[in-house]
Amino acid sequence: KCKMETEFEVETKLYTLPQQLIIVLKRFNQQREKIDHVIIYPEKLDLKQFTFQNQNIQREAFQLETVVLHSGNCWGGHYSAFVVGEKNWFYCNDSIVSKSSANCEDSRAYVFSYKIEEAEVQESD
Template sequence: MYCYVSEVKLVSLPPILCVHLKRFRNDDGFTKKLYDKVTFPETFSTAIFAAGQSENADCLKADEHYSLYAVVVHMGSTMSGHYTAFISSNQDWYYADDSCVQPSTWEKVQGTYGGYRQRSGETAYLLLYRKKSWNSSG
C-alpha cells in the first residue's frame, strides 16, 4: 500500500470566488444526481486556510474576508430540471426564478444544503463569494 501526501499552498484568492458543488456522478454509465448534505457559510475569513502556516511564508493573507452573494440552485433530476438563484444585496436575500424575483431569507438559502430529507431536489450547485476588506461594509 502506498500513501502519497501532497501539499497545496494557497497564495491568493480572486475577488470573486466561485465554488462548484459536484452534484452529479457517473454510476456504471448512468448519471446520478447527488443529494448529499453540503453546508456552506454565509461569510468566512481566509484564516481558515492560513492556519498552521508561518507568517513569513509566501501564503494567503489571513485577514481577507469573503461574503456569499449568490447561490445557483438546481432542482430536478439528471435528465431534466430547472435552475434558480438566491442573491444577496445589502445583506438582504432574494430568490430569482425566471422572471420573478421575491424577498427571501438566509434560512431558505440553507434549505439548499441537501441531505437525505431533501424532498424537492432543490440543491445548491454553485456558490459565489465576494472578497471584502475587514473594515468595509460591502
C-alpha cells in the same frame, strides 16, 4: 523501492486569493444519478488556514453573494438562485423575485459565489 505502505498528508496552500470565489459542486455520480445530499454552506468563508501568511494576502474571508440551485436530473431541470443585495436576500425563480433569508442548507445547492470581504474602515473623531 521498499514497497511498504506509508501514511502521508498532502497540504495545499494559496499564495494569493481572488476577489471573487466561485465554487461548483459535482452533483451527479458516474451513473448520471443526482447526488441529493443536503449541503450546509457558510455565509462567511474563512480561508486563512489555506493561505501562506505573507504580505500578498491582506484578507482571507469571503462573504456569500449567490447560491444557484438546480432542481431536476442530469438530463434536464430548472435553475433558481438566492442572491444578496443591499444586505437583503432574494430568491429568484424565472421572473419572480421575492425577499428571502439566507438558507444555508439545501439539497439543490449547486454553485456558490463568494466575494472577498472589504477591509473594515476605522472611524476617527
